[in-house]
Amino acid sequence: MADEMTREIWLGLDFGSKTVGVAVSDALGLTAQGLEIIRREQENKLRRTCARIEELIEEYHVTGIVLGLPKNMNGTEGERVEKTLAFRDMLERRTLLPVEMWDERLTSVAAEKAMIEAGIRREKRSEHVDRIAAVLILQGFLDRRSMERRESD
Secondary structure, three states, X not given: OOOOOOOOOEEEEEEOOOEEEEEEEOOOOOOEEEEEEEEOOOOOXXXXXXXXXXXXXXXXXXXXXXXXXXXXXXXXXXXXXXXXXXXXXXXXXXXXXOEEEEXXXXXXXXXXXXXXXXXXXXXXXXXXXXXXXXXHHHHHHHHHHHHHHHHHO
């Protein structure tokens, strides 16, 4: 078991206009598991969304957050990036945790492909895509951190 010095639990978030896909890492910071999708009626109504994220942070003893950055395919930043960065700022203020940004280009495409390969029917895929995208965002971040640690040893 990891001791308190090496224990890092990360929350991965795929922030959309009406949903937030949520994933959490294991205590060693090696693997990501999907938790849930937080839904809201209106895009700018974030109070309950933030409250639920704070509950998850407490429940899982989260030490950091990874938030998907929705750049355009050509690398430019549009309106979604602006809203995501504003959400990041809100999370940092409310949770006092570090929020790392992770390029999420193609995560929804990869999530869709994984669901097709798993045999999930088309009408059911929309129920899962945000949570799976959050897993892919978090797992990419965790894999990079693991690789950087190995290279520095």
